Amino acid sequence: MTATHQNPRYAFRRPAALGSAMPEHARVVIAGAGVVGLTMALDLARRGVASVVVDEDDTVSFGSRAICWAKRTLEIYGRLGLGKRFLEKGVTWSRGRVFFQDQEAYGFDLLPEQGHEYPAFVNLQQYYAEEWLVQACEATGLVDLRWKTRLAGVQHNAHGALLHLTTPEGDYTLNADWLLACDGARSTVREALALPFLGQVFRDRFLIADVVMHADFPSERWFWFDPPFHPGQSVLLHKQPDDVWRIDFQLGWDADPAVEKQPERVVARVRAMLEGASGLAAPPFELEWVSVYTFRCRRLERFRHGRVIFAGDSAHQVSPFGARGGNGGVQDVDNLGWKLAAVLAGEAAESLLDSYDAERILAADENILNSTRSTDFITPKNGAAHAYRDAVLQLARGHGFARQMVNSGRLSRPATLHGSPLATPGGEGLPLGAPAPDAPVLVAGRADWLLRHIGADGRFTLLCFGAVPAEVPGGITSVLVTDDDRPGALWDHAGLVARRWQARPGDALLLRPDQHLAARLHAPEAAEIAAAHRRALGLI
Protein backbone atom coordinates (compact mmCIF):
# COMPACT_ATOMS: atom_id res chain seq x y z
CA MET A 1 0.00 0.00 0.00
CA THR A 2 1.17 3.50 -0.73
CA ALA A 3 0.23 6.72 1.02
CA THR A 4 -2.29 7.84 -1.59
CA HIS A 5 -3.56 4.59 -3.05
CA GLN A 6 -4.76 1.25 -1.81
CA ASN A 7 -4.73 -1.57 -4.32
CA PRO A 8 -8.05 -3.34 -4.70
CA ARG A 9 -8.05 -7.13 -4.34
CA TYR A 10 -10.12 -8.96 -6.92
CA ALA A 11 -11.77 -12.21 -5.91
CA PHE A 12 -10.69 -15.53 -7.31
CA ARG A 13 -13.76 -17.17 -8.84
CA ARG A 14 -13.63 -20.92 -9.07
CA PRO A 15 -13.97 -21.85 -12.75
CA ALA A 16 -16.28 -24.71 -13.67
CA ALA A 17 -13.43 -26.51 -15.42
CA LEU A 18 -11.50 -27.02 -12.18
CA GLY A 19 -11.53 -30.70 -11.40
CA SER A 20 -12.84 -31.64 -14.82
CA ALA A 21 -10.82 -34.08 -16.90
CA MET A 22 -11.82 -32.33 -20.12
CA PRO A 23 -10.14 -29.08 -21.09
CA GLU A 24 -12.33 -26.04 -21.09
CA HIS A 25 -12.71 -24.17 -24.39
CA ALA A 26 -12.62 -20.43 -25.11
CA ARG A 27 -12.46 -18.59 -28.41
CA VAL A 28 -10.20 -15.82 -27.13
CA VAL A 29 -7.86 -15.98 -24.15
CA ILE A 30 -5.84 -12.96 -23.11
CA ALA A 31 -2.72 -13.59 -21.04
CA GLY A 32 -2.09 -10.70 -18.65
CA ALA A 33 -4.48 -8.25 -16.99
CA GLY A 34 -2.24 -5.22 -17.26
CA VAL A 35 -3.05 -2.09 -19.23
CA VAL A 36 -2.63 -3.81 -22.59
CA GLY A 37 -4.49 -7.03 -21.72
CA LEU A 38 -7.41 -5.21 -20.12
CA THR A 39 -7.66 -2.73 -22.99
CA MET A 40 -7.62 -5.67 -25.40
CA ALA A 41 -10.47 -7.36 -23.53
CA LEU A 42 -12.50 -4.15 -23.41
CA ASP A 43 -11.97 -3.38 -27.10
CA LEU A 44 -13.03 -6.89 -28.09
CA ALA A 45 -16.04 -6.81 -25.75
CA ARG A 46 -17.22 -3.58 -27.33
CA ARG A 47 -17.11 -5.40 -30.64
CA GLY A 48 -19.21 -8.19 -29.13
CA VAL A 49 -16.30 -10.61 -28.70
CA ALA A 50 -16.09 -12.42 -25.36
CA SER A 51 -12.74 -13.26 -23.83
CA VAL A 52 -11.13 -14.97 -20.85
CA VAL A 53 -8.36 -12.98 -19.18
CA VAL A 54 -5.86 -14.81 -16.98
CA ASP A 55 -3.49 -13.12 -14.56
CA GLU A 56 -1.29 -14.49 -11.83
CA ASP A 57 -1.99 -11.59 -9.49
CA ASP A 58 -5.28 -10.35 -8.03
CA THR A 59 -4.77 -6.62 -8.25
CA VAL A 60 -3.66 -3.70 -10.41
CA SER A 61 -0.10 -2.44 -10.78
CA PHE A 62 1.80 -1.59 -7.65
CA GLY A 63 3.38 1.85 -7.95
CA SER A 64 2.56 4.46 -10.54
CA ARG A 65 4.65 2.85 -13.35
CA ALA A 66 3.40 4.14 -16.73
CA ILE A 67 2.17 7.65 -16.11
CA CYS A 68 2.15 9.57 -19.40
CA TRP A 69 -0.90 8.84 -21.55
CA ALA A 70 -0.52 10.33 -25.00
CA LYS A 71 -3.21 12.05 -27.06
CA ARG A 72 -3.74 9.04 -29.34
CA THR A 73 -4.15 6.73 -26.35
CA LEU A 74 -6.67 9.14 -24.84
CA GLU A 75 -8.59 9.15 -28.12
CA ILE A 76 -8.67 5.36 -28.04
CA TYR A 77 -9.92 5.43 -24.45
CA GLY A 78 -12.44 8.02 -25.60
CA ARG A 79 -13.76 5.45 -28.08
CA LEU A 80 -13.80 2.86 -25.29
CA GLY A 81 -15.79 5.16 -23.00
CA LEU A 82 -13.04 6.04 -20.51
CA GLY A 83 -11.67 9.27 -22.00
CA LYS A 84 -13.58 11.55 -19.66
CA ARG A 85 -12.23 9.78 -16.57
CA PHE A 86 -8.66 10.28 -17.75
CA LEU A 87 -9.31 13.97 -18.33
CA GLU A 88 -11.05 14.48 -15.00
CA LYS A 89 -8.59 12.65 -12.79
CA GLY A 90 -5.35 13.08 -14.73
CA VAL A 91 -2.99 16.02 -14.91
CA THR A 92 -3.19 17.58 -18.37
CA TRP A 93 0.03 18.92 -19.85
CA SER A 94 1.53 19.81 -23.18
CA ARG A 95 4.47 22.01 -22.21
CA GLY A 96 7.95 21.02 -21.17
CA ARG A 97 11.18 22.69 -20.16
CA VAL A 98 14.75 21.53 -20.58
CA PHE A 99 17.48 22.76 -18.27
CA PHE A 100 21.23 22.47 -18.77
CA GLN A 101 23.41 22.87 -15.70
CA ASP A 102 22.07 25.93 -13.87
CA GLN A 103 19.98 27.49 -16.66
CA GLU A 104 16.91 26.80 -18.75
CA ALA A 105 17.94 25.76 -22.28
CA TYR A 106 14.47 26.03 -23.81
CA GLY A 107 10.77 25.29 -23.43
CA PHE A 108 8.41 23.50 -25.83
CA ASP A 109 4.71 22.96 -26.44
CA LEU A 110 3.64 19.61 -27.88
CA LEU A 111 0.16 20.78 -28.86
CA PRO A 112 0.25 24.49 -29.50
CA GLU A 113 -3.05 24.53 -31.45
CA GLN A 114 -6.57 24.45 -30.05
CA GLY A 115 -9.45 22.37 -31.33
CA HIS A 116 -8.72 18.84 -30.11
CA GLU A 117 -10.85 16.94 -27.60
CA TYR A 118 -7.76 15.49 -25.93
CA PRO A 119 -4.52 17.21 -24.90
CA ALA A 120 -0.99 16.16 -25.82
CA PHE A 121 -0.65 14.22 -22.58
CA VAL A 122 -2.42 13.33 -19.37
CA ASN A 123 -0.40 12.06 -16.43
CA LEU A 124 -2.11 9.39 -14.39
CA GLN A 125 -0.86 6.51 -12.27
CA GLN A 126 -1.17 3.19 -14.10
CA TYR A 127 -3.19 1.66 -11.26
CA TYR A 128 -6.08 4.06 -11.84
CA ALA A 129 -6.22 3.19 -15.53
CA GLU A 130 -6.21 -0.50 -14.69
CA GLU A 131 -8.93 -0.14 -12.06
CA TRP A 132 -11.19 1.66 -14.52
CA LEU A 133 -10.46 -0.90 -17.20
CA VAL A 134 -11.40 -3.73 -14.82
CA GLN A 135 -14.69 -1.98 -14.02
CA ALA A 136 -15.42 -1.30 -17.67
CA CYS A 137 -14.58 -4.91 -18.63
CA GLU A 138 -16.87 -6.26 -15.91
CA ALA A 139 -19.67 -3.97 -17.06
CA THR A 140 -19.66 -5.46 -20.56
CA GLY A 141 -20.55 -8.92 -19.22
CA LEU A 142 -18.27 -10.37 -21.92
CA VAL A 143 -14.94 -10.42 -20.08
CA ASP A 144 -14.22 -13.36 -17.81
CA LEU A 145 -11.46 -12.05 -15.53
CA ARG A 146 -9.61 -14.88 -13.85
CA TRP A 147 -7.32 -13.61 -11.13
CA LYS A 148 -4.81 -15.74 -9.24
CA THR A 149 -4.53 -17.85 -12.37
CA ARG A 150 -0.99 -18.56 -13.44
CA LEU A 151 -0.17 -19.63 -16.96
CA ALA A 152 2.05 -22.63 -16.25
CA GLY A 153 2.33 -23.97 -19.77
CA VAL A 154 1.40 -23.24 -23.35
CA GLN A 155 1.16 -25.84 -26.10
CA HIS A 156 0.90 -24.02 -29.35
CA ASN A 157 -0.90 -25.80 -32.19
CA ALA A 158 -2.60 -25.06 -35.50
CA HIS A 159 -5.99 -24.54 -33.83
CA GLY A 160 -4.71 -22.16 -31.16
CA ALA A 161 -3.11 -23.15 -27.90
CA LEU A 162 -3.70 -25.49 -24.99
CA LEU A 163 -3.09 -23.62 -21.77
CA HIS A 164 -2.15 -25.15 -18.43
CA LEU A 165 -3.44 -22.98 -15.64
CA THR A 166 -2.59 -23.10 -11.95
CA THR A 167 -4.88 -21.60 -9.32
CA PRO A 168 -5.03 -21.61 -5.51
CA GLU A 169 -7.73 -24.28 -5.75
CA GLY A 170 -6.09 -26.54 -8.31
CA ASP A 171 -5.04 -26.80 -11.93
CA TYR A 172 -6.99 -27.04 -15.17
CA THR A 173 -6.50 -26.83 -18.91
CA LEU A 174 -8.07 -24.46 -21.36
CA ASN A 175 -8.16 -24.76 -25.13
CA ALA A 176 -7.93 -21.31 -26.70
CA ASP A 177 -8.77 -20.75 -30.36
CA TRP A 178 -6.79 -17.54 -30.09
CA LEU A 179 -4.23 -16.59 -27.48
CA LEU A 180 -3.38 -12.91 -27.14
CA ALA A 181 -0.14 -12.57 -25.22
CA CYS A 182 -0.35 -9.29 -23.32
CA ASP A 183 1.80 -10.59 -20.51
CA GLY A 184 4.52 -7.99 -20.47
CA ALA A 185 8.26 -7.79 -20.88
CA ARG A 186 8.85 -11.13 -19.14
CA SER A 187 6.12 -12.83 -21.16
CA THR A 188 5.46 -16.45 -20.19
CA VAL A 189 3.89 -17.08 -23.59
CA ARG A 190 6.96 -15.78 -25.39
CA GLU A 191 9.18 -18.05 -23.30
CA ALA A 192 6.90 -21.05 -23.83
CA LEU A 193 7.15 -20.55 -27.58
CA ALA A 194 10.94 -20.10 -27.21
CA LEU A 195 10.91 -16.94 -29.32
CA PRO A 196 14.06 -14.84 -29.35
CA PHE A 197 13.59 -11.31 -28.00
CA LEU A 198 16.59 -9.43 -29.32
CA GLY A 199 17.87 -5.89 -29.07
CA GLN A 200 20.10 -3.52 -27.22
CA VAL A 201 20.74 -3.23 -23.48
CA PHE A 202 21.68 0.21 -22.21
CA ARG A 203 24.43 0.47 -19.66
CA ASP A 204 22.75 2.90 -17.34
CA ARG A 205 20.54 2.82 -14.26
CA PHE A 206 17.71 5.09 -13.23
CA LEU A 207 15.98 5.67 -9.92
CA ILE A 208 12.26 6.40 -9.89
CA ALA A 209 11.02 8.20 -6.80
CA ASP A 210 7.33 9.00 -6.42
CA VAL A 211 6.95 11.56 -3.67
CA VAL A 212 3.83 13.03 -2.10
CA MET A 213 4.05 16.74 -1.39
CA HIS A 214 2.28 20.06 -1.84
CA ALA A 215 4.46 21.84 -4.37
CA ASP A 216 3.72 24.50 -6.89
CA PHE A 217 5.76 23.39 -9.85
CA PRO A 218 3.58 23.83 -12.94
CA SER A 219 1.98 20.94 -14.84
CA GLU A 220 4.93 20.62 -17.18
CA ARG A 221 7.59 18.07 -17.98
CA TRP A 222 10.90 19.34 -16.59
CA PHE A 223 14.14 17.73 -17.63
CA TRP A 224 17.60 18.62 -16.34
CA PHE A 225 20.89 17.71 -17.94
CA ASP A 226 23.83 17.86 -15.56
CA PRO A 227 22.15 20.07 -12.92
CA PRO A 228 24.14 21.34 -9.92
CA PHE A 229 21.96 19.22 -7.60
CA HIS A 230 22.75 15.98 -9.47
CA PRO A 231 26.00 16.66 -11.34
CA GLY A 232 26.89 14.70 -14.44
CA GLN A 233 23.49 13.00 -14.66
CA SER A 234 19.94 13.83 -15.75
CA VAL A 235 16.75 14.33 -13.75
CA LEU A 236 13.11 14.30 -14.89
CA LEU A 237 10.13 15.72 -12.99
CA HIS A 238 6.48 14.96 -13.72
CA LYS A 239 3.30 15.82 -11.88
CA GLN A 240 0.65 13.18 -11.16
CA PRO A 241 -2.75 13.43 -9.48
CA ASP A 242 -3.10 13.18 -5.67
CA ASP A 243 -0.08 15.48 -5.13
CA VAL A 244 2.23 12.71 -6.29
CA TRP A 245 5.37 13.79 -8.15
CA ARG A 246 7.48 11.48 -10.25
CA ILE A 247 11.21 12.16 -10.17
CA ASP A 248 13.61 10.08 -12.28
CA PHE A 249 17.29 10.28 -11.39
CA GLN A 250 19.89 8.98 -13.79
CA LEU A 251 22.42 7.07 -11.70
CA GLY A 252 24.96 5.64 -14.14
CA TRP A 253 25.85 2.01 -14.72
CA ASP A 254 28.06 1.64 -11.64
CA ALA A 255 25.32 2.52 -9.16
CA ASP A 256 24.33 -0.21 -6.71
CA PRO A 257 20.54 -0.71 -6.92
CA ALA A 258 20.23 -2.00 -3.35
CA VAL A 259 22.06 1.02 -1.95
CA GLU A 260 20.23 3.49 -4.16
CA LYS A 261 16.84 2.25 -2.96
CA GLN A 262 17.61 3.01 0.69
CA PRO A 263 15.01 5.56 1.78
CA GLU A 264 17.45 7.96 3.47
CA ARG A 265 19.53 8.06 0.32
CA VAL A 266 16.50 8.70 -1.89
CA VAL A 267 15.21 11.37 0.48
CA ALA A 268 18.56 13.18 0.31
CA ARG A 269 18.50 13.13 -3.49
CA VAL A 270 14.92 14.38 -3.62
CA ARG A 271 15.62 17.16 -1.12
CA ALA A 272 18.66 18.32 -3.10
CA MET A 273 16.59 18.28 -6.28
CA LEU A 274 13.68 20.23 -4.78
CA GLU A 275 15.95 22.86 -3.31
CA GLY A 276 18.04 23.08 -6.44
CA ALA A 277 15.02 23.39 -8.73
CA SER A 278 13.16 26.01 -6.70
CA GLY A 279 15.96 27.78 -4.86
CA LEU A 280 13.81 27.43 -1.74
CA ALA A 281 13.79 25.06 1.20
CA ALA A 282 12.21 21.76 0.22
CA PRO A 283 8.58 21.35 1.29
CA PRO A 284 7.76 18.37 3.50
CA PHE A 285 7.38 15.22 1.40
CA GLU A 286 6.86 11.52 1.79
CA LEU A 287 8.23 8.71 -0.39
CA GLU A 288 5.41 6.83 -2.06
CA TRP A 289 7.22 4.37 -4.32
CA VAL A 290 10.85 3.80 -5.25
CA SER A 291 12.27 1.65 -7.99
CA VAL A 292 15.68 1.28 -9.69
CA TYR A 293 15.63 0.16 -13.28
CA THR A 294 17.72 -0.47 -16.34
CA PHE A 295 16.19 -0.76 -19.76
CA ARG A 296 16.56 -2.18 -23.19
CA CYS A 297 15.12 -1.76 -26.65
CA ARG A 298 14.13 -5.02 -28.32
CA ARG A 299 11.33 -6.76 -30.14
CA LEU A 300 10.11 -10.08 -31.42
CA GLU A 301 10.87 -10.79 -35.05
CA ARG A 302 7.13 -11.31 -35.65
CA PHE A 303 4.15 -10.48 -33.44
CA ARG A 304 1.82 -13.04 -34.95
CA HIS A 305 2.59 -16.73 -34.61
CA GLY A 306 -0.43 -18.47 -36.09
CA ARG A 307 -3.17 -18.04 -33.55
CA VAL A 308 -0.87 -16.71 -30.85
CA ILE A 309 -0.50 -12.95 -31.11
CA PHE A 310 1.73 -10.69 -29.03
CA ALA A 311 0.85 -7.12 -28.05
CA GLY A 312 2.54 -4.54 -25.83
CA ASP A 313 5.75 -5.21 -23.90
CA SER A 314 5.63 -8.94 -24.65
CA ALA A 315 6.21 -8.00 -28.30
CA HIS A 316 8.45 -4.97 -27.98
CA GLN A 317 10.27 -3.06 -25.28
CA VAL A 318 11.56 0.49 -25.38
CA SER A 319 13.32 2.86 -22.99
CA PRO A 320 10.88 4.97 -20.96
CA PHE A 321 11.98 8.31 -22.41
CA GLY A 322 9.22 9.31 -24.77
CA ALA A 323 6.41 7.35 -23.11
CA ARG A 324 6.36 4.94 -26.01
CA GLY A 325 5.90 1.69 -24.07
CA GLY A 326 2.35 1.79 -22.74
CA ASN A 327 1.15 4.11 -25.48
CA GLY A 328 2.60 1.79 -28.11
CA GLY A 329 0.87 -1.16 -26.48
CA VAL A 330 -2.54 0.54 -26.48
CA GLN A 331 -2.10 1.26 -30.19
CA ASP A 332 -1.30 -2.43 -30.76
CA VAL A 333 -4.66 -3.23 -29.22
CA ASP A 334 -6.39 -0.59 -31.33
CA ASN A 335 -4.93 -2.19 -34.44
CA LEU A 336 -5.62 -5.80 -33.45
CA GLY A 337 -9.13 -5.56 -31.96
CA TRP A 338 -11.17 -4.83 -35.08
CA LYS A 339 -9.17 -7.25 -37.19
CA LEU A 340 -9.63 -10.18 -34.84
CA ALA A 341 -13.33 -9.31 -34.47
CA ALA A 342 -13.69 -9.27 -38.28
CA VAL A 343 -11.97 -12.66 -38.56
CA LEU A 344 -14.15 -14.15 -35.81
CA ALA A 345 -17.27 -12.77 -37.48
CA GLY A 346 -16.25 -14.39 -40.76
CA GLU A 347 -15.94 -11.02 -42.51
CA ALA A 348 -12.23 -11.46 -43.15
CA ALA A 349 -9.75 -14.29 -43.52
CA GLU A 350 -7.21 -15.07 -40.81
CA SER A 351 -4.58 -13.61 -43.10
CA LEU A 352 -5.94 -10.13 -42.24
CA LEU A 353 -3.99 -10.55 -39.02
CA ASP A 354 -0.73 -10.57 -40.95
CA SER A 355 -1.37 -6.86 -41.48
CA TYR A 356 -1.22 -6.44 -37.69
CA ASP A 357 2.31 -7.80 -37.92
CA ALA A 358 3.27 -5.51 -40.79
CA GLU A 359 1.73 -2.37 -39.32
CA ARG A 360 2.68 -2.73 -35.70
CA ILE A 361 6.25 -3.90 -36.42
CA LEU A 362 6.65 -0.68 -38.39
CA ALA A 363 5.32 1.26 -35.41
CA ALA A 364 7.48 -0.68 -32.93
CA ASP A 365 10.58 0.02 -35.00
CA GLU A 366 9.70 3.71 -35.03
CA ASN A 367 9.32 3.63 -31.24
CA ILE A 368 12.58 1.71 -30.80
CA LEU A 369 14.44 4.09 -33.11
CA ASN A 370 13.16 7.16 -31.27
CA SER A 371 13.76 5.82 -27.80
CA THR A 372 17.24 4.56 -28.75
CA ARG A 373 18.15 8.01 -30.05
CA SER A 374 16.87 9.61 -26.85
CA THR A 375 18.85 7.19 -24.75
CA ASP A 376 22.01 7.87 -26.74
CA PHE A 377 21.53 11.59 -26.08
CA ILE A 378 20.78 11.18 -22.38
CA THR A 379 23.55 8.62 -21.79
CA PRO A 380 26.51 9.63 -23.98
CA LYS A 381 28.66 6.59 -24.66
CA ASN A 382 32.07 8.27 -24.98
CA GLY A 383 33.86 11.59 -24.76
CA ALA A 384 32.84 12.71 -28.24
CA ALA A 385 29.18 11.90 -27.61
CA HIS A 386 29.40 13.85 -24.39
CA ALA A 387 30.96 16.85 -26.13
CA TYR A 388 28.28 16.88 -28.84
CA ARG A 389 25.48 16.50 -26.31
CA ASP A 390 26.76 19.42 -24.26
CA ALA A 391 27.41 21.48 -27.40
CA VAL A 392 23.79 21.01 -28.48
CA LEU A 393 22.56 22.06 -25.04
CA GLN A 394 24.83 25.10 -25.00
CA LEU A 395 23.65 26.20 -28.44
CA ALA A 396 19.98 25.51 -27.64
CA ARG A 397 19.75 28.50 -25.35
CA GLY A 398 20.23 30.94 -28.21
CA HIS A 399 19.56 29.06 -31.43
CA GLY A 400 16.39 27.39 -32.66
CA PHE A 401 18.16 24.78 -34.79
CA ALA A 402 19.90 23.29 -31.76
CA ARG A 403 16.68 23.10 -29.74
CA GLN A 404 15.40 20.63 -32.29
CA MET A 405 18.40 18.41 -31.56
CA VAL A 406 17.92 18.35 -27.78
CA ASN A 407 16.59 14.89 -27.14
CA SER A 408 15.22 14.30 -23.66
CA GLY A 409 12.66 11.89 -25.15
CA ARG A 410 10.78 12.15 -28.43
CA LEU A 411 7.33 11.95 -26.97
CA SER A 412 4.94 9.32 -28.23
CA ARG A 413 3.11 10.12 -31.44
CA PRO A 414 0.78 7.79 -33.25
CA ALA A 415 2.31 5.80 -36.08
CA THR A 416 1.31 6.57 -39.64
CA LEU A 417 1.01 3.13 -41.19
CA HIS A 418 3.09 3.83 -44.29
CA GLY A 419 2.96 1.11 -46.91
CA SER A 420 0.04 -0.66 -45.22
CA PRO A 421 -1.20 -3.61 -47.29
CA LEU A 422 -4.74 -2.55 -46.36
CA ALA A 423 -4.55 0.91 -47.95
CA THR A 424 -5.81 1.67 -51.45
CA PRO A 425 -3.15 3.67 -53.30
CA GLY A 426 -4.10 6.94 -54.96
CA GLY A 427 -5.71 10.23 -54.11
CA GLU A 428 -4.10 13.09 -52.30
CA GLY A 429 -4.20 14.84 -48.96
CA LEU A 430 -3.53 13.26 -45.59
CA PRO A 431 -1.03 10.35 -45.95
CA LEU A 432 -2.57 6.89 -46.28
CA GLY A 433 -2.36 5.03 -42.99
CA ALA A 434 -2.44 8.28 -40.98
CA PRO A 435 -4.44 8.32 -37.75
CA ALA A 436 -7.53 10.52 -38.06
CA PRO A 437 -6.90 14.06 -36.82
CA ASP A 438 -9.56 15.45 -34.51
CA ALA A 439 -11.37 18.77 -35.01
CA PRO A 440 -14.34 20.57 -33.50
CA VAL A 441 -17.72 20.29 -35.26
CA LEU A 442 -21.29 21.36 -34.58
CA VAL A 443 -24.05 18.75 -34.66
CA ALA A 444 -27.57 20.22 -34.63
CA GLY A 445 -26.10 23.32 -33.01
CA ARG A 446 -24.23 21.42 -30.29
CA ALA A 447 -20.44 21.45 -29.96
CA ASP A 448 -19.00 18.03 -30.69
CA TRP A 449 -15.76 16.37 -31.84
CA LEU A 450 -15.14 14.72 -35.16
CA LEU A 451 -13.39 11.63 -33.78
CA ARG A 452 -16.47 10.68 -31.77
CA HIS A 453 -18.16 9.99 -35.09
CA ILE A 454 -15.46 7.72 -36.51
CA GLY A 455 -15.45 4.07 -35.51
CA ALA A 456 -17.60 4.49 -32.40
CA ASP A 457 -20.02 1.95 -33.90
CA GLY A 458 -17.17 -0.47 -34.62
CA ARG A 459 -17.60 -0.11 -38.37
CA PHE A 460 -15.70 1.42 -41.25
CA THR A 461 -16.49 5.09 -41.84
CA LEU A 462 -16.74 6.97 -45.12
CA LEU A 463 -16.00 10.59 -44.27
CA CYS A 464 -17.70 12.59 -47.01
CA PHE A 465 -16.94 16.24 -47.66
CA GLY A 466 -19.91 18.19 -49.02
CA ALA A 467 -21.90 15.26 -50.36
CA VAL A 468 -22.49 11.58 -49.64
CA PRO A 469 -22.04 9.34 -52.69
CA ALA A 470 -25.34 8.10 -54.12
CA GLU A 471 -24.62 4.55 -53.09
CA VAL A 472 -22.48 3.43 -50.12
CA PRO A 473 -21.92 -0.32 -49.74
CA GLY A 474 -23.07 -2.15 -46.59
CA GLY A 475 -20.83 -2.36 -43.55
CA ILE A 476 -19.74 1.27 -43.92
CA THR A 477 -21.14 4.21 -41.99
CA SER A 478 -21.15 7.42 -44.00
CA VAL A 479 -20.51 10.66 -42.16
CA LEU A 480 -21.19 13.93 -43.92
CA VAL A 481 -19.02 16.97 -43.20
CA THR A 482 -20.34 20.29 -44.49
CA ASP A 483 -19.23 23.89 -44.43
CA ASP A 484 -22.76 25.01 -43.61
CA ASP A 485 -25.43 23.93 -41.12
CA ARG A 486 -27.36 20.98 -42.60
CA PRO A 487 -29.55 18.39 -40.89
CA GLY A 488 -27.74 15.15 -40.18
CA ALA A 489 -24.33 16.60 -41.01
CA LEU A 490 -21.27 17.53 -39.00
CA TRP A 491 -20.85 21.24 -39.53
CA ASP A 492 -17.19 22.11 -39.95
CA HIS A 493 -17.92 25.59 -38.58
CA ALA A 494 -14.27 26.44 -37.89
CA GLY A 495 -12.99 24.96 -41.17
CA LEU A 496 -10.57 22.81 -39.16
CA VAL A 497 -11.80 19.45 -40.45
CA ALA A 498 -11.16 20.41 -44.07
CA ARG A 499 -7.82 21.96 -43.17
CA ARG A 500 -6.47 19.14 -41.00
CA TRP A 501 -7.66 16.47 -43.43
CA GLN A 502 -6.48 18.48 -46.45
CA ALA A 503 -9.87 17.69 -47.99
CA ARG A 504 -11.71 19.20 -50.95
CA PRO A 505 -15.45 19.11 -51.63
CA GLY A 506 -16.38 15.71 -53.05
CA ASP A 507 -13.62 13.84 -51.19
CA ALA A 508 -14.74 10.60 -49.57
CA LEU A 509 -12.19 9.15 -47.16
CA LEU A 510 -12.47 5.56 -46.00
CA LEU A 511 -11.43 5.02 -42.39
CA ARG A 512 -10.88 1.71 -40.69
CA PRO A 513 -12.56 1.01 -37.36
CA ASP A 514 -9.29 2.05 -35.66
CA GLN A 515 -9.58 5.50 -37.29
CA HIS A 516 -6.63 5.03 -39.65
CA LEU A 517 -7.01 6.27 -43.22
CA ALA A 518 -7.52 3.40 -45.70
CA ALA A 519 -8.47 5.18 -48.94
CA ARG A 520 -8.68 8.67 -50.41
CA LEU A 521 -11.49 8.68 -52.94
CA HIS A 522 -13.15 11.54 -54.79
CA ALA A 523 -16.85 11.46 -55.75
CA PRO A 524 -16.56 7.65 -55.83
CA GLU A 525 -18.84 5.07 -57.43
CA ALA A 526 -20.13 2.35 -55.10
CA ALA A 527 -17.78 -0.18 -56.70
CA GLU A 528 -14.75 1.95 -55.87
CA ILE A 529 -15.80 2.23 -52.25
CA ALA A 530 -16.52 -1.49 -52.06
CA ALA A 531 -13.10 -2.33 -53.52
CA ALA A 532 -11.31 -0.11 -50.99
CA HIS A 533 -13.36 -1.68 -48.19
CA ARG A 534 -12.50 -5.20 -49.37
CA ARG A 535 -8.83 -4.30 -49.58
CA ALA A 536 -8.92 -2.87 -46.05
CA LEU A 537 -10.35 -6.20 -44.87
CA GLY A 538 -7.52 -8.04 -46.60
CA LEU A 539 -9.91 -9.61 -49.12
CA ILE A 540 -8.07 -8.32 -52.20
Place this chain on the structure above:
Amino acid sequence: MPLQTEPRLADPDALYEALMQAHRELDEARSRRLDARLVLLLANHIGDMDILREALALATQGDKP
Protein backbone atom coordinates in the same frame (compact mmCIF):
# COMPACT_ATOMS: atom_id res chain seq x y z
CA MET B 1 25.43 20.32 -55.73
CA PRO B 2 28.16 17.94 -54.48
CA LEU B 3 30.53 18.69 -51.62
CA GLN B 4 33.05 21.33 -52.71
CA THR B 5 36.65 20.32 -52.04
CA GLU B 6 38.32 22.71 -54.44
CA PRO B 7 39.96 25.75 -52.75
CA ARG B 8 37.26 28.30 -51.87
CA LEU B 9 38.79 30.40 -49.09
CA ALA B 10 40.53 33.65 -49.99
CA ASP B 11 42.91 33.29 -47.07
CA PRO B 12 43.16 29.68 -45.81
CA ASP B 13 46.00 30.57 -43.43
CA ALA B 14 43.72 33.03 -41.70
CA LEU B 15 41.08 30.38 -41.10
CA TYR B 16 43.68 27.97 -39.75
CA GLU B 17 45.03 30.63 -37.46
CA ALA B 18 41.55 31.53 -36.23
CA LEU B 19 40.87 27.88 -35.36
CA MET B 20 44.16 27.57 -33.48
CA GLN B 21 43.47 30.81 -31.71
CA ALA B 22 40.03 29.61 -30.59
CA HIS B 23 41.46 26.40 -29.13
CA ARG B 24 44.64 27.87 -27.65
CA GLU B 25 43.55 28.27 -24.02
CA LEU B 26 41.21 25.28 -23.88
CA ASP B 27 41.62 21.93 -22.18
CA GLU B 28 40.67 18.72 -23.99
CA ALA B 29 37.01 18.69 -22.95
CA ARG B 30 36.37 22.34 -23.78
CA SER B 31 38.17 21.94 -27.09
CA ARG B 32 35.92 19.06 -28.00
CA ARG B 33 32.82 21.08 -27.16
CA LEU B 34 34.07 23.99 -29.22
CA ASP B 35 34.61 21.75 -32.25
CA ALA B 36 31.21 20.18 -31.72
CA ARG B 37 29.50 23.59 -31.59
CA LEU B 38 31.33 24.60 -34.71
CA VAL B 39 30.34 21.44 -36.59
CA LEU B 40 26.71 21.84 -35.53
CA LEU B 41 26.55 25.51 -36.51
CA LEU B 42 28.14 24.86 -39.90
CA ALA B 43 26.00 21.76 -40.51
CA ASN B 44 22.84 23.75 -39.93
CA HIS B 45 24.13 26.50 -42.19
CA ILE B 46 24.81 23.99 -44.99
CA GLY B 47 21.38 22.51 -44.37
CA ASP B 48 21.76 19.68 -46.89
CA MET B 49 21.93 16.17 -45.47
CA ASP B 50 23.42 14.69 -48.65
CA ILE B 51 26.37 17.08 -48.54
CA LEU B 52 26.80 16.50 -44.83
CA ARG B 53 26.85 12.74 -45.29
CA GLU B 54 29.41 13.13 -48.05
CA ALA B 55 31.58 15.29 -45.84
CA LEU B 56 31.22 12.85 -42.97
CA ALA B 57 32.26 9.97 -45.21
CA LEU B 58 35.30 11.88 -46.48
CA ALA B 59 36.27 12.92 -42.97
CA THR B 60 35.91 9.34 -41.72
CA GLN B 61 38.17 8.10 -44.53
CA GLY B 62 40.74 10.74 -43.70
CA ASP B 63 41.87 8.93 -40.56
CA LYS B 64 42.44 5.55 -42.17
CA PRO B 65 46.07 4.37 -41.98
